[in-house]
Amino acid sequence: MASEAAIRVRGVFHRFGEEGEQHFVRALADTSLDVAEGELLCLIGPSGCGKSTLLNIMGGLMEPSSGSVEVRGQPVRGPRPRDIAFVFQENSLFPWNTVIDNIELGMAFQGVSKSQRRARAAEALAAVGLKEFAQHYPAQLSGGMRQRAALARALSLKTPILLMDEPFGALDEQTRMILGEDLSVLLAQSRKTIVFVTHSLGEAVFLADRVAVFAARPGSIKQVIVVDEPHPRRPEFVTSAKFTLLRNQLYGLLHDEILKAVLQSRADDAGDTKAEPA
Amino acid sequence: MARPTAERPISRKQGRVGRPLSRLVQAGFLVAVVLIWYLAATRWGVNRLLLPNPVAVYDNLLDILRSGEFIGDLETTLGELAAAFAISAIGGVTLGYLISRSRYWIEVFEPLLAAIYSIPIILFLPLFVLFFGLGPASKIALGATISFFPIIINTIAGFGHVDRLFVRAARSMGASDYRLFRHVLLPAAFPVILTGLRMGFTTALLSIIGSETLASLAGLGHRIVHLSEAMEMARMFAYIVFVIAIAVTLNAVVSRLEARGKRD
Amino acid sequence: MAIASPKQLSVLHSLARRPWLARLVVIAALFAFWEIAARWFVDPLLLSPPSQVVASLDKVFGTSGVPAALQLTLFELAVAFVLAVVIGLVLGLAIGLQPLVRRSFFPIVLLLYGMPQVTILPLFILFFGIGAASKIAFGVTHGVFPVIVTVVAGVQNLKPILLTGARSMGASHWQIFRHVIFPHMVPSFFAGMRLAMSGVLLGVLLAELYVSIAGIGYFTTLFTQNFDPAKLLGLIGVLAAMAIVLNAVVRRAENHFARWRAE
Numbered sequence: 070m071a072s073e074a075a076i077r078v079r080g081v082f083h084r085f086g087e088e089g090e091q092h093f094v095r096a097l098a099d100t101s102l103d104v105a106e107g108e109l110l111c112l113i114g115p116s117g118c119g120k121s122t123l124l125n126i127m128g129g130l131m132e133p134s135s136g137s138v139e140v141r142g143q144p145v146r147g148p149r150p151r152d153i154a155f156v157f158q159e160n161s162l163f164p165w166n167t168v169i170d171n172i173e174l175g176m177a178f179q180g181v182s183k184s185q186r187r188a189r190a191a192e193a194l195a196a197v198g199l200k201e202f203a204q205h206y207p208a209q210l211s212g213g214m215r216q217r218a219a220l221a222r223a224l225s226l227k228t229p230i231l232l233m234d235e236p237f238g239a240l241d242e243q244t245r246m247i248l249g250e251d252l253s254v255l256l257a258q259s260r261k262t263i264v265f266v267t268h269s270l271g272e273a274v275f276l277a278d279r280v281a282v283f284a285a286r287p288g289s290i291k292q293v294i295v296v297d298e299p300h301p302r303r304p305e306f307v308t309s310a311k312f313t314l315l316r317n318q319l320y321g322l323l324h325d326e327i328l329k330a331v332l333q334s335r336a337d338d339a340g341d342t343k344a345e346p347a
Numbered sequence: 348m349a350r351p352t353a354e355r356p357i358s359r360k361q362g363r364v365g366r367p368l369s370r371l372v373q374a375g376f377l378v379a380v381v382l383i384w385y386l387a388a389t390r391w392g393v394n395r396l397l398l399p400n401p402v403a404v405y406d407n408l409l410d411i412l413r414s415g416e417f418i419g420d421l422e423t424t425l426g427e428l429a430a431a432f433a434i435s436a437i438g439g440v441t442l443g444y445l446i447s448r449s450r451y452w453i454e455v456f457e458p459l460l461a462a463i464y465s466i467p468i469i470l471f472l473p474l475f476v477l478f479f480g481l482g483p484a485s486k487i488a489l490g491a492t493i494s495f496f497p498i499i500i501n502t503i504a505g506f507g508h509v510d511r512l513f514v515r516a517a518r519s520m521g522a523s524d525y526r527l528f529r530h531v532l533l534p535a536a537f538p539v540i541l542t543g544l545r546m547g548f549t550t551a552l553l554s555i556i557g558s559e560t561l562a563s564l565a566g567l568g569h570r571i572v573h574l575s576e577a578m579e580m581a582r583m584f585a586y587i588v589f590v591i592a593i594a595v596t597l598n599a600v601v602s603r604l605e606a607r608g609k610r611d
Numbered sequence: 612m613a614i615a616s617p618k619q620l621s622v623l624h625s626l627a628r629r630p631w632l633a634r635l636v637v638i639a640a641l642f643a644f645w646e647i648a649a650r651w652f653v654d655p656l657l658l659s660p661p662s663q664v665v666a667s668l669d670k671v672f673g674t675s676g677v678p679a680a681l682q683l684t685l686f687e688l689a690v691a692f693v694l695a696v697v698i699g700l701v702l703g704l705a706i707g708l709q710p711l712v713r714r715s716f717f718p719i720v721l722l723l724y725g726m727p728q729v730t731i732l733p734l735f736i737l738f739f740g741i742g743a744a745s746k747i748a749f750g751v752t753h754g755v756f757p758v759i760v761t762v763v764a765g766v767q768n769l770k771p772i773l774l775t776g777a778r779s780m781g782a783s784h785w786q787i788f789r790h791v792i793f794p795h796m797v798p799s800f801f802a803g804m805r806l807a808m809s810g811v812l813l814g815v816l817l818a819e820l821y822v823s824i825a826g827i828g829y830f831t832t833l834f835t836q837n838f839d840p841a842k843l844l845g846l847i848g849v850l851a852a853m854a855i856v857l858n859a860v861v862r863r864a865e866n867h868f869a870r871w872r873a874e
Contacts, residue, residue, distance in 0.1 A: 474840070583734075
């Protein structure tokens with residue numbers, strides 16, 4: 070594994086709105102992070118702690134209020150379609166296109182030549198197990214299949230980095246487990262760098278090489294935990310003692326932060342914009 | 348409260364600056380229109396028989412209002428409107444309710460009514476004129492006919508598509524027919540019926556002005572036609588402004604009533 | 612109450628199963644009512660029974676000038692519709708895509724949309740004459756507004772996540788318009804077309820009926836003044852049929868192109 074960081078985040082602060090305004094939010098405070106090439110890093114933390122914001126900043130969809138992000142040595146100034154592909158929680162497939170047209174369109178946006186698109190699309194669909202559904206419309210697929218298709222689209226772009234924002238968040242538990250195992254298998258085969266935002270402790274431990282735990286708003290990284298287990302992760306890992314230990318560790322770290330976040334959101338609802346963690 | 352979401356675009360400035368700037372553009376646009384009108388009528392030599400001087404229009408408007416010349420025509424038009432709407436409202440709501448009592452009849456009539464509503468019923472005006480003459484009766488009849496449809500369609504929709512769950516819940520608590528109507532069906536259907544009534548009113552107004560324009564001896568629509576035939580452009584424009592103002596006001600009042608009725 | 616015979620029961624039963632059949636029965640009953648009322652109860656100078664209307668149809672078409680007037684009306688409808696849709700699409704896109712333009716001009720569009728346009732019908736005739744131009748123009752002003760409004764709505768209610776996704780994959784502005792905004796807007800556009808057809812029908816027919824010295828208006832006035840309800844009903848019936856067919860065509864097109872809408 071190369072020691073060169075694929076993504077380098079330095080001193081990122083981010084605010085929404087201006088101070089004094091009603092909707093002013095300090096989303097991130099002094100966040101720094103290195104994502105090593107080929108690793109799967111999970112970002113986990115309470116609601117509103119800024120992990121999705123950080124992901125968007127990493128991927129160039131947002132400019133941070135201050136601080137810097139470098140991807141593969143180059144500063145990030147906007148989307149990097151050749152280096153970074155996203156998978157979102159909300160279904161982002163175009164409903165008016167079939168699955169395979171969606172994937173080919175993604176490649177068209179990236180700049181892949183027309184002749185290559187069909188083959189790569191078919192390849193990506195096969196990798197996620199949706200080959201028979203190429204001509205279906207997103208509305209005809211279940212939630213899990215739609216996310217698979219979104220993943221296929223991201224994979225077809227053949228980017229070295231994949232940023233995933235709670236991709237399985239809207240799915241039921243069983244689908245999540247299956248998709249998680251599939252993702253782990255894919256990972257072992259491809260050596261991509263993946264940053265994965267999740268709410269689920271189990272998912273984080275199962276998938277990640279490292280887990281970055283966020284503090285409550287304004288978000289910053291409280292601690293990074295290492296999960297030393299080779300990919301692909303076997304289903305038996307979930308019931309192992311190591312897994313339970315790591316999961317408990319995460320729980321301990323998160324518990325206080327979650328409590329703080331709940332108190333914060335109650336204060337927000339009551340109209341007090343100055344609520345900040347002690 | 349702003350939630351950091353993946354969908355927030357990079358530029359965030361537009362919200363705050365937008366609103367006053369758009370008002371400015373609107374004001375500027377209106378000023379430009381009036382200005383061009385004025386210049387076209389006075390400096391650029393557009394035929395006075397086509398485009399009157401806006402100042403003359405204004406003067407005529409004041410004259411109309413002061414002299415009360417408009418009262419007769421206004422009475423005629425509003426009278427026709429009131430009669431037409433009363434007929435279509437009572438008829439539409441009653442028949443709509445009766446039809447809505449049965450799933451079967453709803454299924455039979457809904458598409459029929461929608462199909463008839465989709466053609467411009469003003470087409471039948473000559474028939475009404477043939478039958479009722481050029482007087483108010485033909486306008487009232489046509490107005491009632493045209494505005495009948497949105498009212499009955501919405502009434503059927505309102506009563507007919509009350510969630511069966513509510514009906515079952517009420518019945519299970521022992522509600523009688525009358526109670527069911529008064530406390531479940533009516534409140535549930537009320538907003539939709541109000542919308543239908545508002546639409547009926549607006550269409551009645553439009554069709555009455557329209558039929559006065561096409562074939563009448565009195566009323567505001569007729570007055571405008573009369574003035575256009577006499578080529579009294581400034582006065583005609585003044586009446587047009589007047590009628591539009593009345594129509595807009597009436598529609599605004601009715602919309603306000605609809606919103607008020609829905610809120611309670 | 613007499614017990615219904617098995618035959619009656621089976622008729623009722625098949626009616627109950629098929630509402631469309633009941634609809635036909637209702638329509639037939641209305642026609643029967645019309646026939647009876649007109650034949651025996653109403654002054655023949657004021658109303659004709661449907662049988663007579665159908666019988667006089669060939670006389671209606673035989674009347675010199677009627678077929679030409681009908682053709683002209685159809686032509687006016689077609690031209691007005693195309694113009695309304697094209698102008699509406701262009702204006703709708705211009706207004707919908709730019710937030711400042713939209714905030715400024717959309718309220719103006721809504722204001723004009725709600726205006727009783729029939730008040731300026733005499734003006735249109737004065738400006739454009741009694742020929743096809745005024746009818747087409749009046750039709751366009753009725754049909755253009757629903758298109759603008761629906762196109763703006765179609766552009767507006769695009770889910771932000773779709774735009775974000777496209778941006779993240781490196782789509783250019785043109786690609787976003789062509790592959791995201793435009794296809795998303797198409798179903799709304801077709802709904803707008805359906806409304807535009809209704810508007811164009813109203814506008815063109817209103818203008819035609821207003822001008823009593825040429826076109827359809829001439830003949831409706833003629834038949835009315837001659838107290839000839841059969842021919843009048845015949846002519847109006849043909850126009851109504853035209854309206855129904857045109858509406859149905861546009862609705863069919865709308866259903867075809869809105870296939871992907873999950874609603």
